Amino acid sequence: MSALFIMMGASLVLGLGFITFFVWAVKSGQFDDTGTPPLRMLTDEEPGRPDSKVQTKKQE
Amino acid sequence: MASIETIAAPAATAQDKSISRPLCTHCGARCPDRRITQGDDFFCCHGCLTVFQLLAASGLERFYDLEKTPGIQMNRTPVGDGQFAYLDDAAVQTRLLDFQSDTMARATFHIPSIHCLACIWLLENLFRLNPAIGQAQVNFPRKEVALSFDPRGLSLRGVVELLTSIGYEPTLNLGAGAAPRSRMREERSLWLKIGLAGFVSANSMMLNFAHYFGLEADDAIGRLNGWVNFGLALPVLLYSASDYFRQSWLGLRRRALTLDVPIALGVSALFAQSTYEVVTATGEGYFDSFTMLILLLLCGRWFQQRSYDALSFDRDYRSYFPLSVRRRSAEGDRSVPVAALQVGDRIVVRHQEIVPADCRLRSPEAQLDYSFVTGEAEPVTRYEGDVIYAGGRQAGSAVELEVLKETSQSYLASLWNHEAFRKSRTRNLDTITNRMSRWFTGLVLLLAGGAAAVWLGTDPARGGRAFVATLIVACPCALALSAPFALGYAHRRLGRVRCFLKNAETVEELARVNTVMFDKTGTLTRAGEVVYAGQDLDAEEQRAVRAVAAHSTHPFSRAIAGTSDEVWPEVRRFHEEPGAGIEGEADGQRILIGCADWLHRHQISHLPSLASGAAVAINGVYRGHYQNTPAYRTNIEDLARHLTPAYQLSVVSGDSEREEERLRGWFGPAAELRFHQKPADKLEAVRQRQASGGRVLMLGDGLNDAGALRQADVGMAVTDDIASFAPACDIILDAARLDRLPALLDFSRRTLNVIRLSFAVSLLYNAAGLYFAMRGELSPLLCAVLMPISSVSVVALALLGTRLAERRSGLNRDLGAQAA
Numbered sequence: 001m002s003a004l005f006i007m008m009g010a011s012l013v014l015g016l017g018f019i020t021f022f023v024w025a026v027k028s029g030q031f032d033d034t035g036t037p038p039l040r041m042l043t044d045e046e047p048g049r050p051d052s053k054v055q056t057k058k059q060e
Numbered sequence: 061m062a063s064i065e066t067i068a069a070p071a072a073t074a075q076d077k078s079i080s081r082p083l084c085t086h087c088g089a090r091c092p093d094r095r096i097t098q099g100d101d102f103f104c105c106h107g108c109l110t111v112f113q114l115l116a117a118s119g120l121e122r123f124y125d126l127e128k129t130p131g132i133q134m135n136r137t138p139v140g141d142g143q144f145a146y147l148d149d150a151a152v153q154t155r156l157l158d159f160q161s162d163t164m165a166r167a168t169f170h171i172p173s174i175h176c177l178a179c180i181w182l183l184e185n186l187f188r189l190n191p192a193i194g195q196a197q198v199n200f201p202r203k204e205v206a207l208s209f210d211p212r213g214l215s216l217r218g219v220v221e222l223l224t225s226i227g228y229e230p231t232l233n234l235g236a237g238a239a240p241r242s243r244m245r246e247e248r249s250l251w252l253k254i255g256l257a258g259f260v261s262a263n264s265m266m267l268n269f270a271h272y273f274g275l276e277a278d279d280a281i282g283r284l285n286g287w288v289n290f291g292l293a294l295p296v297l298l299y300s301a302s303d304y305f306r307q308s309w310l311g312l313r314r315r316a317l318t319l320d321v322p323i324a325l326g327v328s329a330l331f332a333q334s335t336y337e338v339v340t341a342t343g344e345g346y347f348d349s350f351t352m353l354i355l356l357l358l359c360g361r362w363f364q365q366r367s368y369d370a371l372s373f374d375r376d377y378r379s380y381f382p383l384s385v386r387r388r389s390a391e392g393d394r395s396v397p398v399a400a401l402q403v404g405d406r407i408v409v410r411h412q413e414i415v416p417a418d419c420r421l422r423s424p425e426a427q428l429d430y431s432f433v434t435g436e437a438e439p440v441t442r443y444e445g446d447v448i449y450a451g452g453r454q455a456g457s458a459v460e461l462e463v464l465k466e467t468s469q470s471y472l473a474s475l476w477n478h479e480a481f482r483k484s485r486t487r488n489l490d491t492i493t494n495r496m497s498r499w500f501t502g503l504v505l506l507l508a509g510g511a512a513a514v515w516l517g518t519d520p521a522r523g524g525r526a527f528v529a530t531l532i533v534a535c536p537c538a539l540a541l542s543a544p545f546a547l548g549y550a551h552r553r554l555g556r557v558r559c560f561l562k563n564a565e566t567v568e569e570l571a572r573v574n575t576v577m578f579d580k581t582g583t584l585t586r587a588g589e590v591v592y593a594g595q596d597l598d599a600e601e602q603r604a605v606r607a608v609a610a611h612s613t614h615p616f617s618r619a620i621a622g623t624s625d626e627v628w629p630e631v632r633r634f635h636e637e638p639g640a641g642i643e644g645e646a647d648g649q650r651i652l653i654g655c656a657d658w659l660h661r662h663q664i665s666h667l668p669s670l671a672s673g674a675a676v677a678i679n680g681v682y683r684g685h686y687q688n689t690p691a692y693r694t695n696i697e698d699l700a701r702h703l704t705p706a707y708q709l710s711v712v713s714g715d716s717e718r719e720e721e722r723l724r725g726w727f728g729p730a731a732e733l734r735f736h737q738k739p740a741d742k743l744e745a746v747r748q749r750q751a752s753g754g755r756v757l758m759l760g761d762g763l764n765d766a767g768a769l770r771q772a773d774v775g776m777a778v779t780d781d782i783a784s785f786a787p788a789c790d791i792i793l794d795a796a797r798l799d800r801l802p803a804l805l806d807f808s809r810r811t812l813n814v815i816r817l818s819f820a821v822s823l824l825y826n827a828a829g830l831y832f833a834m835r836g837e838l839s840p841l842l843c844a845v846l847m848p849i850s851s852v853s854v855v856a857l858a859l860l861g862t863r864l865a866e867r868r869s870g871l872n873r874d875l876g877a878q879a880a
Contacts, residue, residue, distance in 0.1 A: 004281055008267070008288065015263050022255045031251045032244055035201035036180060043126060043181045 086112050088129030092603075092629050107134025111226050118188045123178050130178035132227030144224075146384030146395030147217035147232075155383075155397075156216065156232065158206070164194070167216065168206040169223065169230035174198065183207075183228065190214055190222055232383050250365070253300040254358045260292045261351035265844070268348045272841055286338035289347035297331050301354050311494075319497035319540055322504055326535020327353065333528045346532070349843045353537050356851045364544035364564045366551055371792055373562040377473055377763060380432075380451070385409070385416050388460065401463050410458040418470045419448045419461035426459045428452035431581060432762040433472060439616070451763060472763065491568055492812060493543045496819055497536070504534040507830070526833075533829035537847060538822030538854040543568075543815050546858040550811040553866050558794035559804055566790045569774045571808035575754035576703055576801075577746060577768070580713035580723075582761035583778045586691045586795070590619045594676070594684015601678055604646040607631050609653060612642045616674060620653065620686055641674070652677040653686075694799040697726040702802035704728055708754065712737045712745050714764050743767035757805075761795075763787055803871045810865030818858045825850035 025031065082091050085101035086108035096103040103109040111134055115123055123130060146152055159166040174183070180198045183205045187193045192213025198205045205228075209219055223230055267285050304324045311318035327350065334345025372379070387396045388406040398416045401407070406422065409415055415428070421442050429439040433451035442448055448461060450470035467473060508530035515523030547564040554561055561567065578584055597605065610621035611634045634644035641654015643662070652659055653674050656667045664677045673687035703709060710732040711723055717735045724733060734745060742760075746768045749756050758765065758772035761779060766787040769775030775789040778798060793801075829846060866872065 005284070008284070011263070011266070012288070015259060019256065019259045022259075023252060026248050026251045026255070031248065033199045033201065036199055039177050039200055040180055040184070040198075042177055043122075 083129060084108050084131075084133075085124065085129065086131035087133040088131075089133050105134060110134070114189070114226070115182075120182060120185060120188055123182050126178035126181055127176045130176050130182075132173045134227055144217045144220050146397070147220055148215065149384065149395060149397060151397050151400070152383060153216050159208075160211070163210060163212065164208055165211045165216065166206065166208045167219070168204055169220075169232075170202070170204050171223065171228045171230050172203060173228055174200065174203045174205070179228070182226070186222070189226075190218075193219070193222075247365075250358070250362060253303075254355065254362060257296050257300040257351055257355040257358055260296050261348065261355045264289050264292055264348040264351050268344065268844075271344060272844070282344060283338075283341060286341075286344045289345060290335060290338050293331065293334070293347040293351055296351050296354055297327070300358060301327055304357070316490075316494060317498045317501045318494045319500075319536060322497060322501045322534060322536050323357065323540055325501075325504075325531050326537075329528045329531035330535065333532065346843050349847050352844070353535065353847060356537060356848070357540055360541045360544035360548075360855075364548035364551075366548060367563065368555065368560045371560055373789060373792070377451070377476060377766075380414070380763060381416050381467065382414055385413075398467050401466060403463055403465065405463045407461050407463060408458055409454045409461060411454055413454055415448055415450050415452045415454065415461065417450050417463050417467045418465040419450075419463055421446050421448055421459060422462050423459040427455045429455055433764055476766075491543070491565065492815055493540070496539070500534075500536060500539070504531065507534070529833040530830065532843075533833040534826055536822065536826065538825055538850040539819060541851055542818035542822060542854050542858050545855045546811055546815045546818065546862050549859050549862045550807065550866075553862070553871070554804065554807070557800055557804070557871055558797050559800070560792045562790045566774065567808050567811055569790070570757065570805065571812040573707070573755050573757040573774055573805065575708040575710065575749050575756045576805075577710040577712055577749070577756055577758045577772070579742070579758075579760040579762070579765045579768075580711055580719065581715050583759050583765075584692055584696055584711070584798075586693050586780075590616065590673075590686045590688050591691075592676075592684055592686050594682075597676075597678075597683060600647055601649065601683075603629060604649045605651055605653065605676060605678070607646040608634065608642060608644040608651040611644060612636050616686075616688065617642060617653070619688070620674070650679050693795055696723075699799060699801060700727045700731070703805075704730070707805075708732075708749075710734070710745070710749070712742045712768065714738070714742075739764045739767050743771045746771045759793075759801075760787070760789075800871065803869050803873070807866055807869035807871045810869055811862055814858060814861035814865055817861060818854050821857060822850060822854045825854075 082094065082102040083089065084091055084104035086103060089104045091102050091104045094102060096106060096109050098109060098112065101112070103112065108131060111131060112124075115121065147156070154160070157165050157167050171183075174180070180200060183198050184196050186196050186207065190213075192210045194208040194210065196205055196207035207219070214222075220230060220232070267289055301324075304320050304327065308318060308320035308324045311320055330346055330350045330353070334347050334350060337343035337345045381398060384395045384397050385401065386393045386408040387401070388408055393408060401417055407416075407419070421444055424444050426442045426448065427439050428442060428448065430449075430452045431439075432453070433449075439455060440452075447464065449472060450467065451472040465471075508527045511526035511530055512523040515526055544564070547567045550567045551561050551564040554567070606621050607629050608631055609617040611631055612618070629647045632645045634642070636642045637654070637658065641652060641658040641662075643650070643652045643654075645651070652662055652664065653676050656675055659667055659675050659677055659682070662677070664675075664680065664682050666682050667675060668685070673685050675685040676683050700709060704727075708730070709727050711727065712734045713719075714737050715735060720733060720735065724731070727733070734741070737745065742765060746756050746758055750771075750773070756772040757774045757776060758768045759776045759778055760766075760769050761777060765777075769777065769787055769789045774791065776791040776793055777787055777789040778793050778795050780795045825846070832842060
């Protein structure tokens with residue numbers, strides 16, 4: 001039965017991890033615009049903004 | 061989010077089958093000829109070609125791969141030199157910039173012409189056009205772009221000029237900014253509340269899983285379970301459910317028993333009972349049901365909170381006025397913010413610019429178009445020394461004015477000082493849900509109190525349990541979900557016919573209207589429609605006449621030019637004599653348009669005597685004349701006939717009585733027709749109706765209707781271009797769908813009936829729950845099953861019912877082909 005205590009604790013820790021992640025996502029504005037990202041994805045090429053890390057990777 | 065597409069500008073004209081007149085590669089307009097080409101591509105004008113070349117030179121050809129003809133037609137967006145000079149003013153910059161330092165500045169622009177995928181891509185790749193531009197991010201639903209730039213390399217003015225040069229002119233005005241911030245915070249907090257409630261309800265159910273199957277956990281596990289559940293549910297009560305407590309308190313303070321009250325009561329009772337069971341180790345409580353209930357309620361709110369971000373429903377006169385104006389001083393003309401204008405300043409207003417304050421005219425003559433402000437269809441002429449009221453649009457050459465009053469003190473702005481604007485519109489508490497809740501709450505308290513009273517003498521503990529159980533079961537979850545889902549769904553469906561509501565609650569307001577008032581100019585009629593009479597002109601000649609007229613800024617010329625997508629031939633030797641006429645050559649034809657006197661002076665003979673309008677001569681021969689006649693947007697007779705049985709109709713117009721006879725014929729003897737109505741008179745007309753028991757729907761289009769739109773129970777702005785300025789209102793309707801008004805009203809009434817029906821069904825569920833509660837058989841399992849089933853079935857009923865109501869009302873009839 002003591003396994004159940006561990007499982008309960010583990011599931012809660014996991015859950016709390018996710019809710020923290022969710023709170024971070026909302027606070028950092030990821031839910032502010034749910035309309036544009038699905039469209040932006042269709043242009044498949046990374047826009048390559050000058051100040052983003054992705055771009056330097058692509059350029060090299 | 062399907063309605064995003066419907067807000068976007070209508071797609072470019074259909075593919076042309078004929079090879080002779082190709083479509084412009086940039087904007088998709090039909091090319092007037094095959095002269096402007098680059099490689100295999102044709103262009104309608106040099107503006108479009110320039111943009112194409114610019115994009116190609118910057119490695120942005122992908123723009124044309126992403127969508128067919130994604131560009132914005134360039135030939136009618138002239139970028140005047142110094143048009144944006146005022147953006148160099150430091151005060152204006154602080155207003156527009158979100159952030160500013162020596163090396164970085166950030167600004168958010170609202171750009172109405174954003175309409176497709178390629179737009180997003182192009183704007184986010186702006187740095188390739190100018191290296192001083194950093195990151196750019198488009199918010200498509202809001203039609204906004206947030207971009208950062210290096211002020212050492214590019215000024216704010218430069219950014220705006222760059223955007224304008226490729227067709228994305230931002231809207232810059234006094235009313236911009238500020239408002240959305242608070243709404244964003246509200247939206248984020250709703251997401252967080254839903255996320256928290258969802259997380260807790262899933263975990264809580266998992267912990268209770270064994271319980272659902274009747275497996276008894278051993279004592280230690282069971283107790284721990286209960287405490288963990290309690291710990292999880294506490295933040296849901298304190299955070300996710302907090303709005304229901306606050307709203308019911310606010311409602312009670314306004315002496316209204318809103319539906320939030322029984323929800324708050326039920327939720328508290330559920331939580332208290334569960335806590336009691338956990339503390340006394342008598343059970344594990346109903347925390348799973350509690351959190352799911354909150355989750356469902358929040359989902360209902362989320363569904364209802366759909367809003368059209370790209371549209372603004374709260375604009376006042378400041379959004380209509382420009383940000384800056386040219387002030388004339390000894391050192392020369394300088395662009396200054398309108399807010400800085402002082403009495404006695406001399407200002408210069410050029411053609412197509414708006415007079416920003418009440419002024420005295422210091423130039424010989426001015427032609428002012430007040431149609432948007434007063435509803436007068438014809439432009440007026442003012443002479444030196446006349447007082448000019450703010451809001452008029454100057455047509456013709458630049459004029460010099462002397463400021464008499466500051467903008468905020470002007471005659472036009474004074475409308476906004478009316479008391480109708482002073483009291484803020486608080487949420488209407490007299491909704492169908494709240495009326496329902498009034499007797500529902502009373503009944504629940506009566507039942508709960510009754511149950512407690514019955515047991516009070518014999519078994520007080522049992523009485524307490526009965527009291528709590530009744531409150532729990534009566535928690536009107538399903539009831540609370542019916543209205544948000546039905547209204548929210550109706551709100552979305554109305555968006556598909558290009559009728560955009562400020563919020564879902566407006567559907568109900570619309571259903572309860574019994575009086576419909578129309579403005580005339582701009583609402584029933586289309587602005588600036590002119591009719592030609594005389595010898596027939598062939599297609600070539602018509603095109604030439606329109607092309608020449610398009611070069612003038614006089615409102616009458618603009619009306620002759622029309623608003624078709626057609627691209628005109630080039631015009632040479634254009635000359636305009638203000639207030640008299642215009643001449644020019646197009647397609648090798650010499651066109652003269654003007655008043656009879658002026659044509660006479662140009663050796664044209666056989667002229668008729670014209671009281672108004674403009675005569676047309678081609679190659680020296682008089683052909684006919686254009687006259688201003690109001691063109692009605694749709695079959696008004698049909699519209700009035702459909703509305704007459706159920707609604708009291710009125711027309712309030714700022715114009716003269718010349719159309720009275722026609723309108724009387726259409727609207728019938730019972731309708732009220734008022735003419736020469738000033739903005740304040742219109743507001744008063746609405747108020748009088750309301751005083752005699754009317755619930756008024758006001759349809760208007762301009763600033764002159766702003767007061768009436770505000771005072772009315774529902775204000776509907778009718779506009780040709782939904783992205784352009786519309787005064788503050790509850791609904792923005794695409795003018796092309798004015799004929800749908802009867803169907804729209806019918807749909808809203810049917811939606812209300814759907815809500816009534818789902819109320820009845822959810823009450824049945826409540827009654828069933830009460831039956832179990834009173835027999836003392838309300839187990840956590842039953843609660844956990846009954847609650848979601850009732851909620852889901854009521855939501856389904858609300859959605860299906862609304863869909864059926866839509867079909868019955870014929871809202872979408874005959875629109876299928878157009879929408880496709």
